[in-house]
Amino acid sequence: MKEIKHRSGCPVSYTLDFFGDKWSLLILRDMMLFGKTTYGEFQSSAEKIATNILADRLSMLEHYGFVNKQVGTDKKSKFSYTLTEKGISLVPVILEIGLWGAQFHPPGLNPELKAALQNDRQDTIQAIQEKLRSKLQPG
Template sequence: MKTTCKEDLRSHCAVNYGVEIFGDRWSLLIIRDIVFAGKKTYGEFLKSEEGIATNVLATRLAFLEEQGILSKAPSPEDRRKDFYTLTEKGLDLIPIVLSIVVWSARHDSKSYVRRRKDFVARLKASPVQVSEEVKELVRNGGCIFPESRE
């Protein structure tokens, strides 16, 4: 499993630090699933359309937890399942994820987010305000598009 500590970093560049911690495809998609769809369990993440392999998912969840991005706790309803939630450090990634959404809406003509014109327009007009609202929503267990939860 990949681990990153100060000694493991390729450089101490701020961009490199971000890439080392959350810059891989799967980590960002796990964060996306929490923020946009409210996914919380291993099984829910596994059902994402991108088709993450079970070993990759397990590795990424453990890495994000180790880095303080996610926290894991037993589900109150079923103690055999774990719930993953964003920590405050993880919540601080929401503005980055939302910036990717705005960029994708502008450059990907097939992006699903284009169907959410009101959300994208609001995000473009008030990125800081929307980011803070989304952070509070996710902090309290919500998500942006609860109807998209599988």
């Protein structure tokens, strides 16, 4: 892996040094919101990520501790990618990005999720995070 260099002390630019591209947050979205765990599932998303970009981003996410790569329990030779605690800590970021987009992009967010977030944001976020934690991943 090529190391990321951080451009400044600013926390906004720090985050963008990791996620300032068109794909890495979509992989995390698929894990957080749709429970995806395998290479093939990530590849099948509507945005049609190129396979080399997917491989590159997964290795970045693993290298920096956002996800964990394990041999799948079903013994079908698939690897299983799961979020680490550090990955789970990005839930509020992804949701905020989704809420913003939903204001302008017709299909919007799942209405129940949207309502829940607007009614009690903190609880809704924590519930999602708890559910992800229950899939038990070290890291």
